[in-house]
Amino acid sequence: MSHRNARLTVFGRRLLVERVRSGRPVAHVAAEMGISRATAHKWVRRWRTEGDAGLHDRSSKPHATPHRTPATVEAQVCRLRTGRKLGPARIGPILGLPASTVHRILVRHGLNRLAWLDRPTGQAIRRYERARPGELVHVDIKKLGNIPDGGGWRTVGRTAGDRNRQATTTERKNSTPVIGYSFIHSAVDDHSRLAYSEVLPDERQHTAIAFWQRANAFFTDHGITVERVLTDNGSCYKAKQFTRALTAAGITHKKIRPYRPQTNGKVERFNRTLLDEWAYLRPYRSNDERTAALADFLHTYNHHRCHTALNGKPPISRVNNATGQYT
Known part of the structure; x- marks a missing residue:
């Protein structure tokens, strides 16, 4: 999904490509549509490489996150959450992590809300849904x-x-x-x-x-x-x-x-x-x-x-x- 201030939707990107294909300079089309020349060249380049599929939104998630918290530390955060029911403000000082980092780890593992945990055991409550009406x-x-x-x-x-x-x-x-x-x-x-x-x-x-x-x-x-x-x-x-x-x-x-x-x-x-x-x-x-x-x-x-x-x-x-x- 485009962000709320995006100048171009998928329709606008197609219109951009059509104008460039008609022989008009990319810089002129970019000025008409209120975007930078770099952005216009980006969408034209994606269209030439991928076709119409390249004009659709794609995830901005990076392919790799080398600075992500190590898995062993994340496991410690999860154990403190499920075992002692501690929140980010208390787990952070124990492990030397910012509370915001602890919160992101808990969200990533689905442990950020105690209501989602079985309080006696600390295990995440397993949600299920039957495949068809009447099955249960x-x-x-x-x-x-x-x-x-x-x-x-x-x-x-x-x-x-x-x-x-x-x-x-x-x-x-x-x-x-x-x-x-x-x-x-x-x-x-x-x-x-x-x-x-x-x-x-x-x-x-x-x-x-x-x-x-x-x-x-x-x-x-x-x-x-x-x-x-x-x-x-x-x-x-x-x-x-x-x-x-x-x-x-x-x-x-x-x-x-x-x-x-x-x-x-x-x-x-x-x-x-x-x-x-x-x-x-x-x-x-x-x-x-x-x-x-x-x-x-x-x-x-x-x-x-x-x-x-x-x-x-x-x-x-x-x-x-x-x-x-x-x-």
Whole structure:
């Protein structure tokens, strides 16, 4: 890509070459186009040597960097980063390097952000993505406190919020109203990030099985054949009936290693998006109002919201049969 102050684009370079080919002096053409004679001669020379391909931008990266930090020193920097979680300002004095040099080394090795490391082991978190929709679907449950009718204390204040809690439920625990919880069951396709969610009253095995059957129908309607499902080790997913329901549909059930939620990271990250862009987006006046807003959020997420992992495109852009044009 040309730098922001570049006089010539690829089109301008072609125009330069065409004018020179017509017999006009290079110096005259350079003056007309507001560039130096040396620059004009450079592009003409590249065109004569390489043809039209020579007019395109090329990397300015040098072929060799003889003054680059030795590999042994870079290895020491990486060991201090992964082993002791030190930053550039602390690694630099230990090794006698400027902090800026340490930072460039960490960037080169993908260690410049601690969020990219597994904190207990210091190893870089391995990112992966399945090759096609349906190859793997992540499933998880998010627990949310219910909202009393009329709004909770964060919306209407302590006094009115307590009054709403009293009026919404007759269930009590130590004279305190029990509003309860909602459980958001979610399924996210690994390749496309297409998501399906429902607000359900519990996280029991039969509820989880019924949710998955509806989620599977959702993916099928979008032309996605699910091959494997990945879950955590929650009791509803450890139940034999859940695995049997998947097996009956020709789906393999995989469970993550205990205490390793990163493995199920795509749906975990989706849960955070659910909180930010739906559950806590605005103060809801009731649980039903919040539940009703989920459908609009899912449509926006799947069809319109840009996803950074998809180069700014929505999940539906990666679905094989997004518009139903083929079977």
